[in-house]
Amino acid sequence: MSHYTTTGLEHRKIGFWTFIGSECMLFGSLIATYLIYKGKSAVGPLPHEAWTDPATGEKFNAILNIPVTSFSAFLLLMSSVSMVLAYEAVKHRTDMNWRGRGTIWASSKLWLWVTIIFGTGFLICQSYEFTSFVHEGLTMKRNLFGSSFFTLTGFHGAHVTVGVLWLTSLLVMDYKRGLQPKDAATVDIAALYWHFVDIVWIAIFTLVYLIQ
């Protein structure tokens, strides 16, 4: 059941937007830290350019893998679409006049599945990226780039993981008793969180990966 404040707005939603505001400041500080340390690493591997260790002569390639990250950014972007479609399907479940009724658009289970699969795909890409970085010699302790990069993207990845678990719980709920319009606020809040991790990645993708 939904609960409303004296403003007439759902109190969980007000609380959640406040939480998202605090998350903005958290990621703002992490992005600021990354940008401050950008280009100040004393040793490689470096994000966009090759580096040779003057002591050993060991060569390190530019470490960022733009094709893989572009693909994962696309996955996360598309998961936002499927999430909003899941929300619409739940919101209009009993609406006889809804144009999507009886079509593929009305299947909240399908869109939740798609969102979870895309989110998991993003996490697989990130795991692959982190693993390959470690194999190429970049760890959190290696240089300033490693420390700030793994902290920023790791925090984001942790948020995506929480999101995938949250959406999985909604999917289980949908299979057990079926999500109804009265659950729209519950799905809406989960969707807000999911879209938030998407917009954070939009910023990270540009500031960390594309701008040199």
Next chain:
Amino acid sequence: MADHAHGSDAGAHHGPSTKTYLIVAAILTIITAIEVWIYYIPAIRDNTAIFVPTLLALSAFKFFTVVGFYMHLKYDHRIFRALFGGPFLIAIGTIIALLFLFGKAALHM
């Protein structure tokens, strides 16, 4: 009870249609493709004065499109806009202030 007065649809905002969501998705995909495409054009990538503002503008457009349409902030109550916009501006201000204090610009002062 207040609950009954508001009905069962707690989302309670008249957002865009499914068609609009799909159009927005197509626009976001095209912009992402443009971002990656210009990254691979050395003439643009090496020209920082064009490359960086272009990417920042495209990224900001994507950011606010998702916030406006998918997070429904364009259609929702202005309190939600304030709850998001206030901390967002603080975050942007913090990033700019810290870059001036400790970033490359600070080193040249």
